[in-house]
Amino acid sequence: MAERLTPGTPAPDFTLKDSAGKDVSLKSYRGRNTIVYFYPAASTPGCTKEACDFRDTLDSLQKDGYDVLGISPDPVNKLARFAEKEGLPFPLLSDEDHAVAEAYAAWGEKKNYGKTYDGLIRSTVVVDADGNVALAQYNVRATGHVAKLRRDLGLAS
Template identity: 80%
Template sequence: MAERLVPGDPAPNFTLTNSAGVDVSLADFRGRSTVVYFYPAAATPGCTKQACDFRDSLASLQQAGYEVVGISPDPVAKLATFAAAEGLSFPLLSDPGHSVAEAYAAWGEKKNYGKTYQGLIRSTVVIDPDGKVILAQYNVRATGHVAKLRRDLNVND
């Protein structure tokens, strides 16, 4: 597993397929600040809450100069259904082999009900217009995370 990213690190490049079946690369966001968030599974209660919080904050984040991209191991078809059901207008990217999650240290050991396993660690990485990490948060909570992130980035309504 990769080491957790810290401010100043170059953000690992990636190209993944979005919910519309189109390839999207980190390079597509060069010149803009980008919030890349990793979530375990589309259409689950926590992930839906987090995605809807990003949806509801999207205008103010974009006004402050931030784009939003969500990445999960879900297949493209599931992401398309999720985006349509929740009215999500930001890119949702499919990382079925979790290689991008691994590069961002968002894949690793988890514990649930006494069992240890490998899985996606709910994480958010904010990348500056030049592709450098300006903020990296791991093991974030689905509920309240976007509000905390907005405070950390000084983004107001």
């Protein structure tokens, strides 16, 4: 597993397919702050809650200069169903081989119900306008994460 990202270091660049099958690159978000959040699986209760929280605050985040990208190991077709069902207006990106999650240290050992396995670690990395890490949070909770993130960024609720 890669070392956790720290503020001030360059964010690993990536290009992934979105829910419509189009390529989306982090580079295309230069000039704006970008919230890159990693979630384990579309349409699960926690991931749905987190995605809907981002959806419900997206206008406010964008007014404050932040774009949002969601990344999971789900295939494009599953992301398309999730985005449509939940009305998610921001890109959901497919990282099936979890290479991007690994580069962001969002893939690694997890424990659940006494079992240890490798999987996606719910994480959020804020990339500044110059492409550097501004904030990196790992093992975040789905419920209440967006409100906490806004506080951590100094944004009004």
